[in-house]
Amino acid sequence: MQTKETLLSDQQLLAKLRNGSETVFPLIFDRYWKRLYSYAFKIYRDDKVCEDIVQEIFISLWEKASESQILNLEAYLLRSVKYRVANHIRSLKFSSSQEEILESIPYPSNSVLSLEYQEFENEILSKVKQLPPRCREIFVLSRFDNYSNSEIAHKLNISIRTVEKQISNALSYLKTNIEDTFFPLLVTTMLLQG
Structure with a gap:
C-alpha cells in the first residue's frame, strides 16, 4: 500500500532529507537500493562487493544530506555507484609492474x-x-x-x-x-x- 510519503518526488525527498527528516531516508533506500545494486552488479559481478558499495553510497548520502547540492537524485546515485566501483577496482592487488603503471596515472583527490x-x-x-x-x-x-x-x-x-x-x-x-x-x-x- 502506498503512503503519502512514498508518492513524494525525488526533489521533495531530497528537501526533507536536507532538513534532517529521518522518515524519508528509508523511502529513498527502498526506491533505489535494488536499482543501484543491479547497476553495480552489471559492472562488477561480486554480490558482497556490490552490496557494500551500495551501502557506502547510502551512508554517504545520509551523512552529507544537509550540505549536498544534488540536482537529480537518481543520476547522482548511479554516478556514485560508477565511481565507487571504479575506486574498488583501483584498490585491487596487482603485480608490481601493474602497480607502477597505475601509480604513474595521476588521480586527483x-x-x-x-x-x-x-x-x-x-x-x-x-x-x-x-x-x-x-x-x-x-x-x-x-x-x-x-x-x-x-x-x-x-x-x-x-x-x-x-x-x-x-x-x-x-x-x-x-x-x-x-x-x-x-x-x-x-x-x-x-x-x-x-
Missing part, C-alpha cells in the same frame, strides 16, 4: 574531483538552459533522467529519429560552447552515457 565536477555540472546546466525548449526537454530526459530514445519518443509523441536528431543537436551545441577546461570531462561523460 576526491575534493578536487568534487569541485571540478561541480564546476563542470554548473557549466553544463547553464549551457543546457540555452538550448531551444524542445531540444532542452529531450536532452534532459535523455542525459539527466536516463530515459531511452524510444521512451522519450513515446512520452513526447514524436519519432525516435526526431529524438536522435535533437540529442545530436544538443551535444553539438555543448561541444562547441563548453569551455576548453571542461571538454575532457564532457567527452568522458558522453562516453559513460553510451
Whole structure:
C-alpha cells in the first residue's frame, strides 16, 4: 500500500532529507537500493562487493544530506555507484609492474574531483538552459533522467529519429560552447552515457 510519503518526488525527498527528516531516508533506500545494486552488479559481478558499495553510497548520502547540492537524485546515485566501483577496482592487488603503471596515472583527490565536477555540472546546466525548449526537454530526459530514445519518443509523441536528431543537436551545441577546461570531462561523460 502506498503512503503519502512514498508518492513524494525525488526533489521533495531530497528537501526533507536536507532538513534532517529521518522518515524519508528509508523511502529513498527502498526506491533505489535494488536499482543501484543491479547497476553495480552489471559492472562488477561480486554480490558482497556490490552490496557494500551500495551501502557506502547510502551512508554517504545520509551523512552529507544537509550540505549536498544534488540536482537529480537518481543520476547522482548511479554516478556514485560508477565511481565507487571504479575506486574498488583501483584498490585491487596487482603485480608490481601493474602497480607502477597505475601509480604513474595521476588521480586527483576526491575534493578536487568534487569541485571540478561541480564546476563542470554548473557549466553544463547553464549551457543546457540555452538550448531551444524542445531540444532542452529531450536532452534532459535523455542525459539527466536516463530515459531511452524510444521512451522519450513515446512520452513526447514524436519519432525516435526526431529524438536522435535533437540529442545530436544538443551535444553539438555543448561541444562547441563548453569551455576548453571542461571538454575532457564532457567527452568522458558522453562516453559513460553510451
